[in-house]
Structure formats: structure tokens, C-alpha cells
Amino acid sequence: MNQPKRLMKIEAFVSKSLGEWISMRSGHSLAFKQFEQVVSKINIQELSMKNKAVIHLIEASKLEVNTPFLPFKICWEAESDWGGEGNEDKEIGESIMIPIPNNESEGLLIRGRGYTEKDSAVSTYKFLSDETFILKTAYKQTVTEERIWFISQNVRCRSSIIRASSSSGILQTSFASEVRILKGNSQQV
């Protein structure tokens, strides 16, 4: 007989994150004291384990993956004001995330920008004592640390720190307030 499956914290976290969100995001460029403001629409949806992009990313990661679960996809559509008015930039993107828990509150996360993207990354995640989700990713030039915490059922906060891989100097911080888009109702934060 199998042991009853232990509930992973990542399971509750992903489940609470599914849906559509409006994000207000501020970036701080510390060396130049420059602010960036971005409003985005974000969609987070579950994917099947049979999804081709998911299978491809797991293979490409070369990880021995026994228990991946809850793969999901984040799509975003952003408007930035980098450089002030008249220089607006729209960005559309998507990223697939595949959590691989090591234990109840820690694990790996394979992330890639969809099926066609060659570069993928493997992040490590953990949960703090108050369920704050912390994600660390090492890219070639930079290391990022994100933390996401729910402040109500329909509002979550997300901060990120970008460091230079070489010096550990902090290049940028950012903070997003994400409010769930509720269907058929006025917004309730």
C-alpha cells in the first residue's frame, strides 16, 4: 500500500496563483536612481504533464525527474515607460514552469520560455515560515532572487533582486502588486 501523499507547499501556492492578474510593477535601478513603472496583464494556467513543451523542457534539463508536478504557464502582456513618455515599449511573453519538489517546502523549478526557446534555467525554491515563496535563478550574467507572498486571496506581492554573477553587486530591484481579475464583479482588493 502506498503512503498517503504528503501535501507539498508548492501545490497550494500554484493553485492559489492560477488565474488572471493585473500587475503594477516598479523597478529600481540602484546605481542610476532610476525608476521604471510597468502595468501588465498576467495569466497563470495549469499545463498537462503530457504537454509537449513540458516534456521537452524536462528532457533538455537533463535532470533525473521522478516527481515533477503541477507544471504551469505564465503569459504576460506589459507596457513599460522606460525612458519616459513617447518611448513606450510593449512586451509580450510566456514562460513554462515545472516544479520538482525535494521535500514539503523546497525543490527545483525548471523554467523556459516555451517550446521554441533554447535557453532554459533551473531555479531553486523554498518557502519561509510564513509561506513566502523564494525563487533563486542563476543565469549566465546575473543571479535573480524573487519572493512572492499573498497578502489576501486576490492580491499578491512579488519582489525581485538582480545581481551581477561576477561581483554579486545589485543591479536592480523590483516590486509588483498583483491583483486578481474577478469575472462579473467589480474589482475587490
Add this chain to the structure above:
Amino acid sequence: MNQPKRLMKIEAFVSKSLGEWISMRSGHSLAFKQFEQVVSKINIQELSMKNKAVIHLIEASKLEVNTPFLPFKICWEAESDWGGEGNEDKEIGESIMIPIPNNESEGLLIRGRGYTEKDSAVSTYKFLSDETFILKTAYKQTVTEERIWFISQNVRCRSSIIRASSSSGILQTSFASEVRILKGNSQQV
């Protein structure tokens, strides 16, 4: 013989926070999707337990205070851009903080805006498993939750959530990146 004093987490936290900081702060007004940007200079300095304002605040709090320690003062000088250009607003202020640990990682914090201010508030604080400092304060109309975490010796992040006391609805979130001003050296983040 006295027991050796247990090191309180608040002690290390305040000690790391002393000094002068440049703060980049972004406020998000969720209902109106408005951004606010503020650059401030912040000074955090230790106070003596014999400081008159400290004694006054402890008396006014009507708390039974056996073990207050490490009282400190935060002074700030801010420039805001609320309302866009041409409507700039400078704010100067100071606040006294008196931590009263309950145990190693939790306690109360008496806060007041100096000797002349009648209204003071008593906050609760705690530390998360990664030393993130969390401070909750109930005012008459609002409840605020702040969290502060160091991302290097000379850079700390501070987020805050302001809720309406009546509905728990979230009125505003904010995020500050605070960089220590180092004397005689170029800025090192």
C-alpha cells in the same frame, strides 16, 4: 549569578540598520492604478534609555516595560512626485522606535513621532525563518504591515501594505530599496 543574556534578533537587526541611507520608494495605489515615486535620505541612530522622549513614550504607552532596549530614531527627508511634475512635495519627519522583546524573535515596538507628538502606536514585530523583519501596526483608520530584509550588508528592502481597518481592503502597497551612504567611498551596492 545572572544567566548570560540571550541575543535577541532585534539587536542584530537594529545594529545593521544604523547609519545613513538613500531610499528609492515606489507606492502602488491599487484601486486607481497610480504609481508614486519618492527618493529620501534616511538616518537611523541609537538613542539612550535616558533620552527624555524615550522615557515619555514608554510612560505614555502604559505598557509594563521591564526590558526595553535599543531605542532608536529614524529621521527622513523625502521628495515625492505625487500628482506629477510641478506638484512636488517635500516631507521631513522623525520617529522614535523602542523595541520590547517578548522572546528571541518576537516582541512589541513602541513608535511615536518624537516628544511633541501626542499619538503614538504600539506595533508587534516578528522575524521570519530567513531573518525578514515583520512589523504590524494598527492605527485608527488603517492597519499597516511592513517587512524589511537585508539583501547585502549595505542594501535593504522594505515593503509595506496599508489596509482599511474597517474592511481589511488593501489601500496601498509600497516598496523601498535602501542603499547605505558610505563615507569617503564611492557607493557600493
